[in-house]
Amino acid sequence: MRVIKYPARETWASLLTRPSFDSTSLFETVQKILDDVRFNGDKAVKNYAKLFDKVSIDDLEVTKEEMLEAEKLVTINLKQAIEMARRNIWKFHSEQQQELPEIQTSPGVYCWQKAIAIEKVGLYVPGGTAPLFSTVLMLGIPAQIAECKEVILCTPPNNEGKIHPVVLYAAKVAGIHRIFKIGGTQAIAAMAYGTESVPKVYKIFGPGNQYVTAAKQLVSLRDVAIDMPAGPSEVEVIADDSANPVFVAADLLSQAEHGVDSQSILITVSENLVEPVLEQIELQLIQLPRKDLARKALENSKIIVLKTLEEAVAMTNEYAPEHLIISTRYFMGVAANIVNAGSVFLGNYTPESAGDYASGTNHTLPTNGHAKAYSGVNLDSFVRKVTFQQITQEGLTNLSNAIILMAENEELMAHSNAVKVRLQEEKEVEERLSSHRR
Amino acid sequence: MRVIKYPARETWASLLTRPSFDSTSLFETVQKILDDVRFNGDKAVKNYAKLFDKVSIDDLEVTKEEMLEAEKLVTINLKQAIEMARRNIWKFHSEQQQELPEIQTSPGVYCWQKAIAIEKVGLYVPGGTAPLFSTVLMLGIPAQIAECKEVILCTPPNNEGKIHPVVLYAAKVAGIHRIFKIGGTQAIAAMAYGTESVPKVYKIFGPGNQYVTAAKQLVSLRDVAIDMPAGPSEVEVIADDSANPVFVAADLLSQAEHGVDSQSILITVSENLVEPVLEQIELQLIQLPRKDLARKALENSKIIVLKTLEEAVAMTNEYAPEHLIISTRYFMGVAANIVNAGSVFLGNYTPESAGDYASGTNHTLPTNGHAKAYSGVNLDSFVRKVTFQQITQEGLTNLSNAIILMAENEELMAHSNAVKVRLQEEKEVEERLSSHRR
Numbered sequence: 086m087r088v089i090k091y092p093a094r095e096t097w098a099s100l101l102t103r104p105s106f107d108s109t110s111l112f113e114t115v116q117k118i119l120d121d122v123r124f125n126g127d128k129a130v131k132n133y134a135k136l137f138d139k140v141s142i143d144d145l146e147v148t149k150e151e152m153l154e155a156e157k158l159v160t161i162n163l164k165q166a167i168e169m170a171r172r173n174i175w176k177f178h179s180e181q182q183q184e185l186p187e188i189q190t191s192p193g194v195y196c197w198q199k200a201i202a203i204e205k206v207g208l209y210v211p212g213g214t215a216p217l218f219s220t221v222l223m224l225g226i227p228a229q230i231a232e233c234k235e236v237i238l239c240t241p242p243n244n245e246g247k248i249h250p251v252v253l254y255a256a257k258v259a260g261i262h263r264i265f266k267i268g269g270t271q272a273i274a275a276m277a278y279g280t281e282s283v284p285k286v287y288k289i290f291g292p293g294n295q296y297v298t299a300a301k302q303l304v305s306l307r308d309v310a311i312d313m314p315a316g317p318s319e320v321e322v323i324a325d326d327s328a329n330p331v332f333v334a335a336d337l338l339s340q341a342e343h344g345v346d347s348q349s350i351l352i353t354v355s356e357n358l359v360e361p362v363l364e365q366i367e368l369q370l371i372q373l374p375r376k377d378l379a380r381k382a383l384e385n386s387k388i389i390v391l392k393t394l395e396e397a398v399a400m401t402n403e404y405a406p407e408h409l410i411i412s413t414r415y416f417m418g419v420a421a422n423i424v425n426a427g428s429v430f431l432g433n434y435t436p437e438s439a440g441d442y443a444s445g446t447n448h449t450l451p452t453n454g455h456a457k458a459y460s461g462v463n464l465d466s467f468v469r470k471v472t473f474q475q476i477t478q479e480g481l482t483n484l485s486n487a488i489i490l491m492a493e494n495e496e497l498m499a500h501s502n503a504v505k506v507r508l509q510e511e512k513e514v515e516e517r518l519s520s521h522r523r
Numbered sequence: 524m525r526v527i528k529y530p531a532r533e534t535w536a537s538l539l540t541r542p543s544f545d546s547t548s549l550f551e552t553v554q555k556i557l558d559d560v561r562f563n564g565d566k567a568v569k570n571y572a573k574l575f576d577k578v579s580i581d582d583l584e585v586t587k588e589e590m591l592e593a594e595k596l597v598t599i600n601l602k603q604a605i606e607m608a609r610r611n612i613w614k615f616h617s618e619q620q621q622e623l624p625e626i627q628t629s630p631g632v633y634c635w636q637k638a639i640a641i642e643k644v645g646l647y648v649p650g651g652t653a654p655l656f657s658t659v660l661m662l663g664i665p666a667q668i669a670e671c672k673e674v675i676l677c678t679p680p681n682n683e684g685k686i687h688p689v690v691l692y693a694a695k696v697a698g699i700h701r702i703f704k705i706g707g708t709q710a711i712a713a714m715a716y717g718t719e720s721v722p723k724v725y726k727i728f729g730p731g732n733q734y735v736t737a738a739k740q741l742v743s744l745r746d747v748a749i750d751m752p753a754g755p756s757e758v759e760v761i762a763d764d765s766a767n768p769v770f771v772a773a774d775l776l777s778q779a780e781h782g783v784d785s786q787s788i789l790i791t792v793s794e795n796l797v798e799p800v801l802e803q804i805e806l807q808l809i810q811l812p813r814k815d816l817a818r819k820a821l822e823n824s825k826i827i828v829l830k831t832l833e834e835a836v837a838m839t840n841e842y843a844p845e846h847l848i849i850s851t852r853y854f855m856g857v858a859a860n861i862v863n864a865g866s867v868f869l870g871n872y873t874p875e876s877a878g879d880y881a882s883g884t885n886h887t888l889p890t891n892g893h894a895k896a897y898s899g900v901n902l903d904s905f906v907r908k909v910t911f912q913q914i915t916q917e918g919l920t921n922l923s924n925a926i927i928l929m930a931e932n933e934e935l936m937a938h939s940n941a942v943k944v945r946l947q948e949e950k951e952v953e954e955r956l957s958s959h960r961r
Contacts, residue, residue: 107745109745162924163928163932166925166928166929167925170925172628173629176626176628177626177634180623180626181636183623185618185619185621188615190883191611191882191883194877196882196883198619198901201862202862203895204862204863214934215933215934218932219929251932287896306547306752307547309896310896314744329948331948332945332948335940335941335945336941338940338941339935339937339938341937342935342936342937369937369940369944373937374936375935375937420911424639424642425642426909427909427910429909429910429911429912430912431912431913432913432914434914434915434916434918434945435913435914436919436941436942437938438926438930438935438939438941439912439919439926440910440912441926441930442925442926442929443925443929444629444632444634444912445626445628445629445634446912447910456907456909457641458641458726458907459748460907460908463908465908469896469897469898470619470898470899470903471864471867471894471899472865472867472878472884472885472901473858473866474878474884475868475870476870476873476882478872481873481877484607484881484882486600486607487603487607487880488876488877490601491608491656492879494653494654494656494689495653495654495656495657496652496653496812497653497777497780497813498780498810499776499811500777500780500875500876501876502777502807503770503776503777504874506769506773506807507770507872
């Protein structure tokens with residue numbers, strides 16, 4: 086890790102530059118696969134499974150028998166761990182359901198907002214050596230709380246055509262309706278356009294490699310919504326002399342083990358912390374199975390020493406980390422000034438791994454500085470806020486002058502007319518009534 | 524307007540096809556302008572103003588003097604109308620601020636979500652013959668409620684280098700901080716990348732022509748968030764025999780006058796409504812200044828007669844209109860079953876123009892079927908939901924088994940280690956304490 090002491094303010098921007106990750110160079114390749122699946126459906130999907138995953142799949146959908154078999158293969162201990170995670174994720178996300186009251190904005194003008202679940206959502210979970218079943222929970226449980234009608238999951242099979250049993254078990258726990266053995270670009274295409282086997286969805290969620298990211302970007306231009314732009318994972322730790330170097334090193338490493346392009350940043354206002362953290366990293370690193378990968382990621386990583394916590398906060402808000410751990414004596418005061426971060430972990434006993442798995446918060450978060458404009462996945466990601474309004478005759482009369490004047494100043498006479506014909510009718514009814522009375 | 528009576532279910536999809544709107548064909552042209560502004564800043568912006576807007580601009584930013592001058596030019600009546608709209612928009616959007624409680628998901632595990640304003644947002648309002656000051660209010664007021672720190676507006680100047688006074692006045696009313704005389708692709712580029720005059724923003728909002736839309740799509744791939752994908756405006760009316768053909772015709776026309784690619788659809792369960800609506804359209808159309816444009820839009824428009832309201836609701840949910848007017852006797856029952864729409868207007872006295880200007884709801888809404896996955900602009904569009912968590916030593920001990928087991932099953936040993944080092948330390952402290960006691 087590079088150590089940078091007391092950098093000048095004008096060097097911050099270049100210090101905080103992330104390893105570049107630009108999937109636009111893949112667009113041409115990816116677009117061809119998207120088009121192929123769009124027009125050739127399952128046949129194309131199966132061809133790519135042969136080509137990329139070296140596996141021949143007859144039935145793309147996971148069967149009930151496979152689900153039952155998977156459930157038997159998961160240990161009771163792991164099931165209990167998943168249940169604890171599920172319960173906490175459910176608790177935290179179900180609190181995000183908020184009924185907004187109907188408002189009378191003017192007399193007779195009633196407006197309200199209703200949260201309505203997106204009917205069809207597609208979740209993508211990458212394959213690889215390790216089964217990322219925690220992501221199945223993080224995406225599936227909020228979809229279940231939102232009551233999305235159709236929740237499907239695509240994930241690549243291994244070279245025997247099977248999906249890891251823990252992934253299937255987690256999908257069951259999260260209430261996912263249908264699971265398909267499809268990976269990569271072809272999975273995104275299948276969910277965006279639909280095939281004979283896979284239903285078309287309205288929004289696609291989940292992480293993936295550069296091909297998956299490029300595919301999500303391309304389909305989001307016209308055809309389907311996506312959760313957020315993706316990039317390599319990252320953590321930042323803000324520390325003072327109350328931080329424990331053993332814990333700080335462990336947290337930096339737990340980010341570094343994700344991949345060579347992961348980034349770990351320590352911003353400390355205590356110069357004394359630097360050496361012990363570096364020592365601890367070496368000590369802990371050699372014991373990790375993924376040590377080679379983590380060591381490479383650490384090459385992108387930095388320890389930055391600053392004078393004050395005010396500077397640390399300013400630098401953090403400029404960086405906008407996906408994960409932020411605040412290991413300082415008065416962490417609540419520091420947290421109050423954080424405006425740009427995906428998820429924030431406070432104090433010495435709140436490691437990022439708690440939020441990654443079991444505390445209840447979501448782990449699908451904006452990377453690459455996108456925390457400046459995007460939220461992490463939350464219940465709102467699975468609903469739309471639809472507005473409704475009902476206006477009485479009297480209410481429309483109250484608003485009419487404003488609407489007519491504004492519409493006519495925008496030179497939209499038919500907009501004005503839609504109000505005038507209604508006022509006119511009211512007047513006519515009144516005249517009829519009064520002539521009747523005479 | 525084409526009239527289609529009792530179409531078979533399998534023809535619905537083709538009936539509901541929208542006029543195609545694909546900005547990807549413009550990507551190459553637009554990308555060149557984006558890059559030019561990115562690397563050459565104000566100079567490039569000013570060149571494009573000369574080229575496209577036929578105007579030479581020295582100072583891109585609107586001055587205080589121009590603001591004062593504009594305020595004098597707006598009539599008191601229009602100011603009062605704008606004030607009524609402002610107040611209602613403010614009321615409706617400020618109710619969307621919701622404090623979520625801190626939750627204890629497990630003993631000692633405290634999680635909460637905080638809504639934090641996006642610091643820098645950029646609003647785009649197109650030029651053209653009519654000043655779209657209502658859009659300034661619809662985008663500016665929620666940004667003001669959210670307390671975004673920097674809210675800027677770009678809008679093209681006329682060929683005298685001036686911006687319409689009502690647009691400037693509305694910007695003042697909506698609390699917009701800085702206004703720039705920049706239009707089209709160059710405006711989107713200036714806000715996405717920043718120039719000498721224009722600050723870079725984190726999210727761009729607002730409507731525009733196909734070039735602006737393409738520019739927003741391209742910058743959103745990597746550099747900045749956008750409100751939503753844009754397309755031509757559209758309205759759908761669901762009617763039964765309680766609907767007033769005069770009102771229905773006026774509502775269909777108020778959509779049609781927006782542009783030749785606008786779409787108006789009437790779904791009626793009363794065949795008797797068709798002739799009177801067609802007659803009324805002809806009667807009202809000839810009085811409109813924009814009649815030629817509206818007549819062209821009506822060529823894309825349809826009257827569809829269905830047997831039941833259940834079918835009407837099913838067809839509506841398939842179409843997912845930007846605006847939906849429900850003119851039926853029991854409109855609340857119909858509304859309860861609507862899942863895909865941007866904004867819904869209920870009853871005979873709730874024209875779309877009320878929501879376009881003054882009732883308080885937002886008029887920046889998902890078009891082109893995007894209502895299936897996107898919300899219209901609302902307060903949430905200007906904030907991020909950031910999660911925070913604080914875990915006590917006891918709390919982490921409670922979660923530890925779950926985290927360690929899940930992390931190790933995902934083969935992420937450093938994630939597990941971040942918990943283990945903390946438990947270890949706790950044990951050591953306890954041992955030290957107990958040896959001390961001995």
